[in-house]
Structure formats: C-alpha cells, structure tokens
Amino acid sequence: MSESQFFEDVWAVVRMVPRGRITTYGAIAKYLGATKSSRMVGWAMNASHFRTDVPAHRVVNRNGLLTGKNHFESADSMALLLNAEGILVVNDCVVDFKKHFWDPEDQL
DNA sequence: GTTTTGACGGCGG
DNA sequence: TCCGCCGCCAAAA
Numbered sequence: 001m002s003e004s005q006f007f008e009d010v011w012a013v014v015r016m017v018p019r020g021r022i023t024t025y026g027a028i029a030k031y032l033g034a035t036k037s038s039r040m041v042g043w044a045m046n047a048s049h050f051r052t053d054v055p056a057h058r059v060v061n062r063n064g065l066l067t068g069k070n071h072f073e074s075a076d077s078m079a080l081l082l083n084a085e086g087i088l089v090v091n092d093c094v095v096d097f098k099k100h101f102w103d104p105e106d107q108l
Numbered sequence: 109g110t111t112t113t114g115a116c117g118g119c120g121g
Numbered sequence: 122t123c124c125g126c127c128g129c130c131a132a133a134a
Contacts, residue, residue: 004131025116029129035118037129042115046132061116068115 006032010044011051013104017058020085021102022094024062031104046071057081064097 013028025041034040041059045068048054057078061067069078069092079089088095 006130026118029116034129036116036127038116038118039114039128040116040130043131045115056115059115066115071115 006034006040007044007047010041011048011054014045014048014054014056014059016104016107017055017102020087020100022058022060022064022082022087022097022100023102023104024060026062027101027103027105028059042068055081058085058102060094060097064094066092066094 009032010028013031014023017023025038025045026035028041029035029038045054045056045059048056049071056068057072059068066078066082066089069075072078074080079092082089082094087100094100
C-alpha cells in the first residue's frame with residue numbers, strides 16, 4: 001500500500017455517508033479509534049482529491065462549518081453540492097446540521 | 109535535520 | 122459559556 005491504511009479507512013467511511021447526509025472529521029476519527037487524530041482525517045480528505053468516489057463535501061467540522069470549502073474546485077462548489085442534496089447551507093454553515101448529521105457508529 | 113503548519117477536536121481553566 | 126492550550130501525525134518550508 002502506498003498510502004497509509006488510515007487514509008483508505010477514512011475514505012471508506014466517507015463513501016458510506018448516505019446522500020443528503022453529512023458527518024464530521026471527529027466522528028470519522030472516533031470511528032477509526034483515533035478520536036484525537038481528527039486532523040489526520042483532514043489530511044486524508046486533502047489526499048482524496050484524486051479520488052472521485054469520495055464525497056468530501058459531506059464532511060464538515062463539528063460546528064457544521066464548511067472549513068474545507070476552500071480546497072474544492074470553487075469556493076462555492078461544496079455548498080452547491082450540499083444544496084443539490086437537499087442540505088441548506090448559509091454563510092458556509094450547514095443549516096440544521098444536527099438534523100443532517102450521520103454518525104458512522106450508527107452504521108454498526 | 110529541525111520547525112511550522114494544517115479540511116479538528118478534546119479538555120482544562 | 123467562553124478562551125486558550127494540547128494532542129495527533131504527515132507534509133511542506
């Protein structure tokens with residue numbers, strides 16, 4: 001494996017996120033047993049750019065803020081994608097974040 | 109080789 | 122409740 005297994009695990013979890021739902025870096029990190037390593041999840045997302053099957057737009061921080069929107073093709077593409085899935089985004093923040101939140105542990 | 113930074117979040121004060 | 126420090130670890134400077 002060229003990349004760390006951790007990265008691939010992160011991508012696997014992100015792929016599980018249902019359409020119209022979102023999750024957080026911390027939730028993914030916790031699911032992988034590395035609660036404090038939420039930063040690495042962010043790195044994994046950055047590395048997921050060459051992976052078209054990883055819906056990174058469904059991953060936001062715990063505040064529901066689109067912290068990674070600046071890393072997308074366009075600054076607004078992330079909010080646009082979420083909006084297309086029925087998730088309302090205002091001021092780079094997900095409306096009813098808690099309502100759309102999807103916890104990977106819920107999949108267990 | 110060392111230091112800083114980064115798509116975060118938990119914990120302490 | 123709000124503010125600030127710490128941890129985690131990989132990549133870039």
